[in-house]
Amino acid sequence: xxxxxxxxxxxxxxxxxxxxxxxxxxxxxxxxxxxxxxxxxxxxxxxxxxxxxxxxxxxxxxxxxxxxxxxxxxxxxxxxxxxxxxxxxxxxxxxxxxxxxxxxxxxxxxxxxxxxxxxxxxxxxxxxxxxxxxxxxxxxxxxxxxxxxxxxxxxxxxxxxxxxxxxxxxxxxxxxxxxxxxx
Amino acid sequence: xxxxxxxxxxxxxxxxxxxxxxxxxxxxxxxxxxxxxxxxxxxxxxxxxxxxxxxxxxxxxxxxxxxxxxxxxxxxxxxxxxxxxxxxxxxxxxxxxxxxxxxxxxxxxxxxxxxxxxxxxxxxxxxxxxxxxxxxxxxxxxxxxxxxxxxxxxxxxxxxxxxxxxxxxxxxxxxxxxxxxxxxxxxxxxxxxxxxxxxxxxxxxxxxxxxxxxxxxxxxxxxxxxxxxxxxxxxxxxxxxxxxxxxxxxxxxxxxxxxxxxxxxxxxxxxxxxxxxxxxxxxxxxxxxxxxxxxxxxx
Numbered sequence: 001x002x003x004x005x006x007x008x009x010x011x012x013x014x015x016x017x018x019x020x021x022x023x024x025x026x027x028x029x030x031x032x033x034x035x036x037x038x039x040x041x042x043x044x045x046x047x048x049x050x051x052x053x054x055x056x057x058x059x060x061x062x063x064x065x066x067x068x069x070x071x072x073x074x075x076x077x078x079x080x081x082x083x084x085x086x087x088x089x090x091x092x093x094x095x096x097x098x099x100x101x102x103x104x105x106x107x108x109x110x111x112x113x114x115x116x117x118x119x120x121x122x123x124x125x126x127x128x129x130x131x132x133x134x135x136x137x138x139x140x141x142x143x144x145x146x147x148x149x150x151x152x153x154x155x156x157x158x159x160x161x162x163x164x165x166x167x168x169x170x171x172x173x174x175x176x177x178x179x180x181x182x183x
Numbered sequence: 184x185x186x187x188x189x190x191x192x193x194x195x196x197x198x199x200x201x202x203x204x205x206x207x208x209x210x211x212x213x214x215x216x217x218x219x220x221x222x223x224x225x226x227x228x229x230x231x232x233x234x235x236x237x238x239x240x241x242x243x244x245x246x247x248x249x250x251x252x253x254x255x256x257x258x259x260x261x262x263x264x265x266x267x268x269x270x271x272x273x274x275x276x277x278x279x280x281x282x283x284x285x286x287x288x289x290x291x292x293x294x295x296x297x298x299x300x301x302x303x304x305x306x307x308x309x310x311x312x313x314x315x316x317x318x319x320x321x322x323x324x325x326x327x328x329x330x331x332x333x334x335x336x337x338x339x340x341x342x343x344x345x346x347x348x349x350x351x352x353x354x355x356x357x358x359x360x361x362x363x364x365x366x367x368x369x370x371x372x373x374x375x376x377x378x379x380x381x382x383x384x385x386x387x388x389x390x391x392x393x394x395x396x397x398x399x400x401x402x403x404x405x406x407x408x409x410x411x412x413x414x415x416x417x418x419x420x421x422x423x424x425x426x427x428x429x430x431x432x433x434x435x436x437x438x439x440x441x442x443x444x445x446x447x448x449x450x451x452x453x454x455x456x457x458x459x460x461x462x463x464x465x466x467x468x469x470x471x472x473x474x475x476x477x478x479x480x481x482x
Contacts, residue, residue: 038241038244040323040324041241041245041321041322041323041331042244042245042248042249042252042319042320043252043323044252048328048370048392048393048394049323049324049325049326049328049392051323051324052324053324054323054324071205071208071209072205072206072208072209073205073208073211073212075212075216076208076211076212076215076216079212079216083219083230084234084237084238085234085237085238085241085320085322086322086324086325087325087327087328087329088325088327089220089223089224089227090219090220090222090223090229090230090233090234091215091216091217091218091219091220091221091222091223092216092220093216094212094215094216094219094220095212095213095216095217095219095220096216097212098209098210098212098213098216099213099216101209101212102209102210102213105209134324134325134326135326137220137224138325138326139326140224141223141224141227141327142227142327142373143326143327143371143372143392144372144373144389144392145326145372145392146392149326149391149392149393150326150392153324
């Protein structure tokens, strides 16, 4: 009955001489948000905005899963990248994502207890405010869309958020995967 | 998951400064965002060069994705076709018979049109397209509806050119870079297309924000529109040439109607870029010839 356990076994790999890849550890959060900006562009050309803001959901998920992993100024470069493709007036994501990162820092200091429900609730408030703000800025840049038009998008975004959290936790496992090293 | 207890930086001056500068950089992001946003709101083309470079850079991936998307959707429609082929066959036969009659009538009209155009001295014949292209990307979550076109300045595309698919009008070119261009779809709420019913009821078609168009009648009075009416471009304004199908009326309102776009961008595989109608007629562009008092003043 006595089966010997492996020398080293964790979710991130097994065996001796295994270490995290410094490249993956640092790059995955940034790349995942940037891919969240790019990939939805290539899905079927949409005539109405229904798609949740995937890059923003991924950013919020990373901030909740690993506080402090993305620095507080991450909204500036990532928002700049998002603005290049999102169709929003340029600067919209730089501003709103920077505000989000600061706001989440404040929320975390005020409400330190955490659970799935609290996280989802906090993220829902942030997502709804964010989408309404993007609508306001898009209208300021020449659109004339009523807030009622984005209600389906709001609902989809709030409901999809836990899936973004799942994706990010899977990416986090990938980030911390151990590879064989010689030294 | 408990929050990390790493807010306290301890006695290390280096850690304290790092934390301080990170917060400072966060607020710099907010301020910079405000400045950039105000700049781009006051001048819409302020960052178009930067956007163009970015869209050129990812255009190859977009082209590949467009091919995959077409194959994916045709795969699914092929499967769906097995289940609906019988009913569709019967419907198509009926439609063909109707279409044969309509074709004869259209032949007659075409001959009459050619005769009338010859009388008025308008150029006869099809308008030569500037370029044929693919829609390779669109804004997914913003309420503004922009798409990216797979050709740019290198193919002769220029700002303001109308874009159409075989099914109908798609939009017009807003920004051009060397290998791709940005399109304002007609479903965007800033897009305004002059349309009319074939018998001459004039309206403006404006994007409604949910993928439909809002038709606003020009002449107020009893609403002459009926669900099922097809709206075509009227040609007024000189941007879109007359006779391109735009939308089908689905729902009437007090001062017009809501209409479904005929050329749904998600099914517009290939599109054609054309010259603006007035330019293709030989009317000088008012931007390039400010001395003339209007685009039609010389006629």
